[in-house]
Amino acid sequence: xxxxxxxxxxxxxxxxxxxxxxxxxxxxxxxxxxxxxxxxxxxxxxxxxxxxxxxxxxxxxxxxxxxxxxxxxxxxxxxxxxxxxxxxxxxxxxxxxxxxxxxxxxxxxxxxxxxx
Amino acid sequence: xxxxxxxxxxxxxxxxxxxxxxxxxxxxxxxxxxxxxxxxxxxxxxxxxxxxxxxxxxxxxxxxxxxxxxxxxxxxxxxxxxxxxxxxxxxxxxxxxxxxxxxxxxxxx
Numbered sequence: 001x002x003x004x005x006x007x008x009x010x011x012x013x014x015x016x017x018x019x020x021x022x023x024x025x026x027x028x029x030x031x032x033x034x035x036x037x038x039x040x041x042x043x044x045x046x047x048x049x050x051x052x053x054x055x056x057x058x059x060x061x062x063x064x065x066x067x068x069x070x071x072x073x074x075x076x077x078x079x080x081x082x083x084x085x086x087x088x089x090x091x092x093x094x095x096x097x098x099x100x101x102x103x104x105x106x107x108x109x110x111x112x113x114x115x116x
Numbered sequence: 117x118x119x120x121x122x123x124x125x126x127x128x129x130x131x132x133x134x135x136x137x138x139x140x141x142x143x144x145x146x147x148x149x150x151x152x153x154x155x156x157x158x159x160x161x162x163x164x165x166x167x168x169x170x171x172x173x174x175x176x177x178x179x180x181x182x183x184x185x186x187x188x189x190x191x192x193x194x195x196x197x198x199x200x201x202x203x204x205x206x207x208x209x210x211x212x213x214x215x216x217x218x219x220x221x222x223x224x225x
Contacts, residue, residue, distance in 0.1 A: 104161035
C-alpha cells in the first residue's frame, strides 16, 4: 500500500492567491482528516470526513478555507485568498471505519505551505 | 474542554538509557494516542490505548484511567529514536483529537 499521498510537498505562493492541497487516502479507509501544524499552535484538526461526508468542520479557521471529498479516493483543501498567517504544514490522515479508537491514523507526508 | 499536557518539552539522553515521556489529560478524554514525528516531518501513529498497556518492540505505552495519565517508555534508546513524540486524546464516538505540544527527544550516541 502506498500510504496516504499528499501533493504538493511544498507550495510557495503570494498573498491573495488561491492554494489547493490534495490528498489521496489509503484505499478502504472511511475517515479522512485534515490537520494543520504550526510552531505556535502545534497540530490542529481542521475538518474530517466519514464516507466522503464532512462531519466536523469547526476547526476550519475562516471562510477562506474550504474542503471537499468528491469520492472515497480524493480530497482537497482550498484556501482562497491565502494570507501569510496560513503558512504551516498541512497534514492529511486516514483511518478505517472499524472503530476509530481501535484504528490507527495514517498520516501523509504533509504539504509545507509558505505564503509570502 | 478536552486538554492534553505533555512533559518534558525537551529531553536529551545518552544511547541506551530508559526514556519516559508523560501525558496528562482532562475529563472527557477516553482514549490516548501516541504519535512520532520524525525530523523529516512525517508522522507515525505508535499506539492507541484506552486502558492497560501496549508494547511494540522497544516502545511501551501505559495508561492510568483513574489518574488520567499516560506514559510512553523507550527501552535501550537509540539515536534513531530521536524525534518529537506527541500524545493526543479523543473521546469514544468523537473522532476529534486534542493534541499535546509534543516532546522533542534527542538520543546522543
